[in-house]
Amino acid sequence: MSIKIRYLAPIEAAITQIEIWWRSGWGQDFVDRHLSPRSFALLLLQKDPNLWEQLPGNRQQDLEQLIATTQAQISRPISLEIAQARQEFAQAIEQTTLAEPNPNQRHWGEKIHKLTVNPISGFPILVLVLYWGVYKFVGEFGAGELVDRIETFFEEQINPVVNHVTEQAIPWPSLQDLFAHEYGIITLGIRYATAIVLPVVATYFLMFSLLEDSGYLPRLSLMLDRLFKAIGLSGRAVIPIVLGLGCDTMATIVTRTLETKRERLIATFLLSLAIPCAAQWGVILGLLAQRPAALVTWAGLIVGIFLLAGFCIDKFLPGSAAQFYIELPPLRLPKIRNVITKTWVRMKWYFWEVLPLFIWASAIIWVGRLTGVFDWLISGIEPIALALGLPKETAPILLYGFFRRDYGAAGLFDLQQGGQLTGDQLLISAVVLTLFLPCIAQLQMIIKERGVKTAVLMVSFIFPFALAVGYVLNWGLNLFQISL
Amino acid sequence: MNDLSTIRSSDPHWIVHLETQDDAMLRKLTALGILPGNQIAIEQRFPSYIVTIGRTRAALDRETVQCIFVTREQRTDANSNSDSAMP
Amino acid sequence: MDCHQCHQNHGSCGSKRSLRWLPFSENLTRPPIEPGGPQIALVGMPNVGKSVLFHALTDTYVTVSNYPGTTVEVTRGAVTLGDRAVSVIDTPGMYSLLPISEEERVARDLLISESFGAIVHVLDAKNLGRMLSLTAQLLEAELPVIVAVNMMDEAQRWGLTIDREALVAKLGVPVVLMAAARNRGVDQLREALADRLASTSVPAVAAVG
Numbered sequence: 033m034s035i036k037i038r039y040l041a042p043i044e045a046a047i048t049q050i051e052i053w054w055r056s057g058w059g060q061d062f063v064d065r066h067l068s069p070r071s072f073a074l075l076l077l078q079k080d081p082n083l084w085e086q087l088p089g090n091r092q093q094d095l096e097q098l099i100a101t102t103q104a105q106i107s108r109p110i111s112l113e114i115a116q117a118r119q120e121f122a123q124a125i126e127q128t129t130l131a132e133p134n135p136n137q138r139h140w141g142e143k144i145h146k147l148t149v150n151p152i153s154g155f156p157i158l159v160l161v162l163y164w165g166v167y168k169f170v171g172e173f174g175a176g177e178l179v180d181r182i183e184t185f186f187e188e189q190i191n192p193v194v195n196h197v198t199e200q201a202i203p204w205p206s207l208q209d210l211f212a213h214e215y216g217i218i219t220l221g222i223r224y225a226t227a228i229v230l231p232v233v234a235t236y237f238l239m240f241s242l243l244e245d246s247g248y249l250p251r252l253s254l255m256l257d258r259l260f261k262a263i264g265l266s267g268r269a270v271i272p273i274v275l276g277l278g279c280d281t282m283a284t285i286v287t288r289t290l291e292t293k294r295e296r297l298i299a300t301f302l303l304s305l306a307i308p309c310a311a312q313w314g315v316i317l318g319l320l321a322q323r324p325a326a327l328v329t330w331a332g333l334i335v336g337i338f339l340l341a342g343f344c345i346d347k348f349l350p351g352s353a354a355q356f357y358i359e360l361p362p363l364r365l366p367k368i369r370n371v372i373t374k375t376w377v378r379m380k381w382y383f384w385e386v387l388p389l390f391i392w393a394s395a396i397i398w399v400g401r402l403t404g405v406f407d408w409l410i411s412g413i414e415p416i417a418l419a420l421g422l423p424k425e426t427a428p429i430l431l432y433g434f435f436r437r438d439y440g441a442a443g444l445f446d447l448q449q450g451g452q453l454t455g456d457q458l459l460i461s462a463v464v465l466t467l468f469l470p471c472i473a474q475l476q477m478i479i480k481e482r483g484v485k486t487a488v489l490m491v492s493f494i495f496p497f498a499l500a501v502g503y504v505l506n507w508g509l510n511l512f513q514i515s516l
Numbered sequence: 517m518n519d520l521s522t523i524r525s526s527d528p529h530w531i532v533h534l535e536t537q538d539d540a541m542l543r544k545l546t547a548l549g550i551l552p553g554n555q556i557a558i559e560q561r562f563p564s565y566i567v568t569i570g571r572t573r574a575a576l577d578r579e580t581v582q583c584i585f586v587t588r589e590q591r592t593d594a595n596s597n598s599d600s601a602m603p
Numbered sequence: 604m605d606c607h608q609c610h611q612n613h614g615s616c617g618s619k620r621s622l623r624w625l626p627f628s629e630n631l632t633r634p635p636i637e638p639g640g641p642q643i644a645l646v647g648m649p650n651v652g653k654s655v656l657f658h659a660l661t662d663t664y665v666t667v668s669n670y671p672g673t674t675v676e677v678t679r680g681a682v683t684l685g686d687r688a689v690s691v692i693d694t695p696g697m698y699s700l701l702p703i704s705e706e707e708r709v710a711r712d713l714l715i716s717e718s719f720g721a722i723v724h725v726l727d728a729k730n731l732g733r734m735l736s737l738t739a740q741l742l743e744a745e746l747p748v749i750v751a752v753n754m755m756d757e758a759q760r761w762g763l764t765i766d767r768e769a770l771v772a773k774l775g776v777p778v779v780l781m782a783a784a785r786n787r788g789v790d791q792l793r794e795a796l797a798d799r800l801a802s803t804s805v806p807a808v809a810a811v812g
Contacts, residue, residue: 037739037743064716065715065716066714066715066716066717066718066719066744066746067715067744067745068743068744068745070743071700071740071743071744071745074743075700075701078701080701080702082702082708082711082712111701115699115736118736118739118740119732119733119736121735121736121739122731122732122733122734122735122736122738122739123732125731125732125735125770125773125774126731126732126735127732128766128769128773129731129765129766129769129770129773130731130732130763130764130765130766131763131764131765131766132761132762132763132764133762133764139760139761288704288705288706289704289706291704359649359650361650362729362757364757367655367784370655370658370784373658374654
């Protein structure tokens with residue numbers, strides 16, 4: 033290659049030394065790597081952990097020695113000197129190739145940028161974006177309008193056909209139940225996945241892609257950084273948390289973009305405790321829509337628990353809040369085609385991820401019911417439901433809620449349609465289900481990302497905590513004789 | 517030489533020094549163009565700091581801003597090549 | 604998401620998770636990817652329009668898989684260059700060759716452990732100076748770099764001009780000025796890729812698996 037950056041003399045000497053080592057045999061272990069000796073030397077001088085761990089112990093010692101003597105000859109950290117030399121090289125090229133004939137040419141995006149980050153106009157804009165984008169579009173349109181239409185279509189057009197065909201094709205009623213009727217794979221599993229989950233995540237991903245492509249997301253982060261610091265997170269965590277309002281499983285994956293282990297842990301915990309996914313809050317919104325007082329109480333309780341839990345875990349966990357630094361790309365009009373492609377790819381990913389889980393959940397429910405295990409479990413849960421002031425019909429929902437949180441919420445929806453719950457009972461079950469154990473997919477993701485020990489710890493806190501909150505809530509409502 | 521959080525004006529200042537032992541952070545700041553010899557200007561202080569480095573704009577928290585040391589005038593020793601080599 | 608064998612298959616296991624029921628019509632005349640043929644990688648810092656460029660290059664044939672042992676997603680597709688289809692990989696955003704985050708580690712590992720006929724370094728025209736330091740590192744590693752200076756539309760709006768010839772002279776590698784979001788310069792990039800692959804004398808590495 034024609035270019036060569038000259039580093040400080042002591043660094044160049046060290047590079048030469050490593051290149052000699054490379055030729056004398058070190059390179060043997062790295063023949064499958066597409067790296068030049070010079071590049072290899074520079075990475076090792078900066079203690080690249082992956083290359084480092086592949087070196088035998090004695091070579092590590094040689095290198096340690098070389099780095100120490102090199103560092104002793106320069107006053108600033110080696111990696112900073114290297115970065116600086118590269119930056120000077122890059123800027124020298126920019127100076128000869130990039131011209132700015134009309135500086136200070138302002139773009140409309142600049143004015144809007146100022147409005148979105150100025151505290152006086154920025155916070156109202158933030159509230160408006162969340163209100164229209166998330167509440168109105170995803171909540172009312174996606175989770176309300178669309179879910180209604182597709183549900184009705186399923187119940188009127190598909191389920192009767194499926195039930196009929198299954199009854200004709202399969203003579204044994206117990207096997208019929210696997211595919212059709214109340215808990216069948218098609219009539220329940222696929223119906224929930226397409227009628228309840230799909231419209232909600234589709235509208236949610238569309239909104240998220242729009243926010244992402246317009247460049248608004250990092251601005252959302254900077255506006256909320258101070259608030260998030262109070263709960264042990266940084267503004268960067270806005271992205272997984274807001275994403276969690278779409279799908280907690282996906283949000284748990286995204287926590288890996290957070291900088292510190294501590295922050296990833298706190299975000300994972302808060303996601304599984306107090307961030308309802310779109311399918312869940314969509315259904316809850318529908319459930320409580322006619323009872324504004326219950327809706328406000330639910331939202332207040334969940335927000336309160338989110339903040340309080342974050343505040344406590346921040347105090348309790350060792351370490352300090354992560355630092356926050358984020359690039360602010362210029363605001364731009366999103367390209368519709370890109371937004372649609374992105375939404376499409378995400379939806380497709382999500383749907384294939386979720387569909388098998390719904391099918392499995394239906395199949396497990398079928399086995400559980402057939403073998404009587406579920407009846408036994410449900411009879412165990414019934415006293416708990418009664419203690420929370422709920423009718424015993426909610427016991428199966430609490431159980432099914434374990435398979436997917438939104439699955440449980442959707443079951444609650446069916447119960448409410450039948451007019452079987454009072455306002456208080458709706459509120460209590462909504463709160464318990466929101467706080468309840470994460471859905472099985474999210475649990476798997478927590479285990480994968482944070483390890484079994486952390487997952488067990490979280491679960492064994494969340495489970496009793498959700499029930500305890502439900503119990504206290506019921507007690508409080510009774511005490512003050514409030515009916516919502 | 518003052519840390520950036522004490523600077524009241526919005527004029528560009530020269531970065532002299534980054535006070536951090538955290539390698540990851542050093543590299544992130546470098547990637548944003550925040551390194552000795554470059555100019556940085558503060559645009560806003562609340563709810564987060566917003567700075568510009570050339571045509572790059574970034575949001576930083578107070579702790580990060582406090583580890584960036586700047587001067588009003590360009591100092592010759594901000595240039596890495598003049599760092600005296602110790603024997 | 605556990606399509607780990609994709610790692611070796613150079614995108615050929617797309618049949619399972621390709622966008623088969625995409626509403627847009629799929630190009631059925633697209634030639635098949637040559638097994639063991641050259642691969643192309645897109646690399647660059649976050650926020651440079653890398654994935655937009657990826658979708659502009661690859662049309663509808665896209666597979667998403669997890670990088671082995673991680674939950675970091677790597678997107679693979681195929682780009683048609685004249686009469687051949689070449690596998691192209693969109694790597695996670697990275698700031699330098701020395702990784703800090705898991706995503707950067709995946710991007711770096713991909714770059715240095717797989718064999719590429721061309722590596723497209725996508726950068727943001729407005730922040731040329733800041734991003735060329737990654738170009739420098741890729742060149743130091745002696746990788747087959749093509750520089751794609753993206754977001755030229757925004758740079759022009761900001762009143763910036765870039766001297767492509769001078770950049771080619773300074774870097775010694777092909778440079779394409781483009782605005783992927785407006786589909787500008789994508790064909791020039793295709794040409795540059797075809798030229799680069801045609802001139803690569805290194806025989807294609809035999810396919811694994």
